[in-house]
Amino acid sequence: MYLTSFLRRRALLLAGLLSLAAGVQAQQVFRVTAIPDESPTELARKAAPLMKHLEKRLGMKVEFVPVTDYAAAVEALVNKKVDLAWFGGFTFVQANNRSGGKVLPLVQREEDEKFRSVFVTTDPAIKTLADLKGKDVSFGSQSSTSGHLMPRSFLLQAGIDPDRDFKRVAYSGAHDATVAAVASGKVQAGALNISVWDKLVADKKVDTDKVRVFFTTPPYYDYNWSVHADMPAAQREKLTKAFTELSRDTAEGKEILELQRATRYVPSKVENYKGIEAAAKSAGLL
Incomplete structure (x- = not known):
């Protein structure tokens, strides 16, 4: 009886450890998506080197998750199905509104300040x-x-x-x-x-x-990489650094920035998109 009880406890402990390990492993996948504003093959081509860079900087597996349309990209980040999303200015405004202000722009290309x-x-x-x-x-x-x-x-x-x-x-x-x-x-x-x-x-x-x-057209603020406000501040800082450190002076940085059509990345903020929010309301789209 003692042996049976010991084996049962050991089996339960092993099952618990396996479950914990599976949970930790699941958490180690960082998911990224993007609005499908170009063909799926072009989006995947542009994303691949950036995903590798983020993997190195975050120390975890990074997976690019394609979506079928713009609304799906919004819902994915609002519902925390992904950790990072590439939005246009309007999709960011939609996500920010839909989440009650819980979606935040992290970085944008320098070009997006005058798009x-x-x-x-x-x-x-x-x-x-x-x-x-x-x-x-x-x-x-x-x-x-x-x-x-x-x-x-x-x-x-x-x-x-x-x-x-x-x-x-x-x-x-x-x-x-x-x-x-x-x-x-x-x-x-x-x-x-x-x-x-x-x-x-x-x-x-x-x-x-x-x-x-x-x-x-005249210039306006546009695209950004956004995260959910529930992401820990330390991880947000690590992500921001992963983008802003990219430089055309290195082979890796040059490849990524050229694919992303960027000179460099700069920090972004919600206030940048107030003009787009106003335009959407005046056009009856929000």
Whole structure:
């Protein structure tokens, strides 16, 4: 009987230790996601070196978790299904509101302090925003800052209401898809992120003799890497340092920053996105 009791206690202890070990191991996976503003293959390509860098700096496995749409990225961080998320300015505002102020911007690219959108077309008759009246025009995702919200905001400031003045409003879902829609003639014009446009031009993935920029917006704050406020301060500091230490002077830093289309990363704050919040409210999108 004593032997049976001893074995039972030993089995329970072993089960407890295994359960604890499994729990610790599960906690050692740091999950990252990003709004799908480009094709899945492009997002995965851009993410891979950064995930390796974060693994080294955090001392744990880092896993990139793709999502199907912008709303899924918001919900993933709000519900703490992921630890870090790449948001556009508008998706950050949505996540911050949805969480009751519990989602915080950690860092942003220096470029995101003065970000812009571009309007492109193949139609030689389109030279100004006013020329878009009566045309088929594409935005990116409805939740995109640079592919929808801010272009819509600047259109409204110019006295043009897309829902009233355009023949048709289309949503391509991603910046590169917007360019493809314009190039193929599915729409006469489209609005997208200037960074993606510049990359497509540099990679010769768009015929600039056919597709051209006819309007560039004024600057605004945009993308950031966000975390949940429940993340321990020490881990937030470690993460911030992992981003801000990246430099083009090192091979690793150069590769990551070029893939992320960044000069460098700088700390961000909630106040940077008050303008986008106001624009979303005035456009009836928040």
